[in-house]
Amino acid sequence: MALLRRLASNELDPVNFAFDYFYSGDNNINRTIQEMAEHLFEPHAEELRRHLERIAEDVEDEAVAPASDRIVSFDHNSAIFHEVLASVAEVDERLRESNEVPPDDKARIHVEIRTGVDLLKAPRTRPQAVKLVLLGALGWLAIEFSSSAVGIAAQHAWNLLTKLLAGF
Incomplete structure (x- = not known):
């Protein structure tokens, strides 16, 4: 050799x-x-x-990638997909209007929401990345501001997104 x-x-x-x-x-x-x-x-x-x-x-x-590391395509025409996008847009709007969320947290969460939406809209994406970015941001808002409009909207979006990601 x-x-x-x-x-x-x-x-x-x-x-x-x-x-x-x-x-x-x-x-x-x-x-x-x-x-x-x-x-x-x-x-x-x-x-x-x-x-x-x-x-x-x-x-x-x-050769088989673990389910958490697979790359998938979401059905961009499905009703649940559009519901998720609308509810996440609602959270982003409530976040902008909120005076309860500190400015630094507001900026961070806004970027995480935009990134999560971009991941969802991509032709192919990793569900684990969507979970990490978008579910993390929505979950934090839902817990930290549970009694406010932004927290309630975040909880609703989190529930819908969890339903969308359930198959992955």
């Missing part, structure tokens, strides 16, 4: 190595290379094939 690495990295000149260590009866490079292949590579070909098959079997076992 070390020899093959040295040949591949050009530490050893393959032509000189072949002529120095393999005799084909004349100076024909093709016959010399053929003899080199017969002595160096062919004996290990079966072992290499078995090794590659074992690696391929291991990869097949790991």
Whole structure:
């Protein structure tokens, strides 16, 4: 294996190595290379094939991504999808109007809501990313401001979004 690495990295000149260590009866490079292949590579070909098959079997076992890491497409024409977008827009509007939410939190949540909506509207997205960004923001608003208009709207949006994401 070390020899093959040295040949591949050009530490050893393959032509000189072949002529120095393999005799084909004349100076024909093709016959010399053929003899080199017969002595160096062919004996290990079966072992290499078995090794590659074992690696391929291991990869097949790991080929299925966990459900939390899959990329999916949402049905952008479904009623629940439009309800979610409308309820999230309502939360964003209530958030802008609210004097209860501190300005720094308001800016952060607004960005998280916009990002979550962009993820939802994307042709293909990871449900885990939507859950992390949008459900996190809506959940925080629903808990922290549960008795205000923004908290009630956030709870409603959270419920709808949870229903949309239930299949993923």
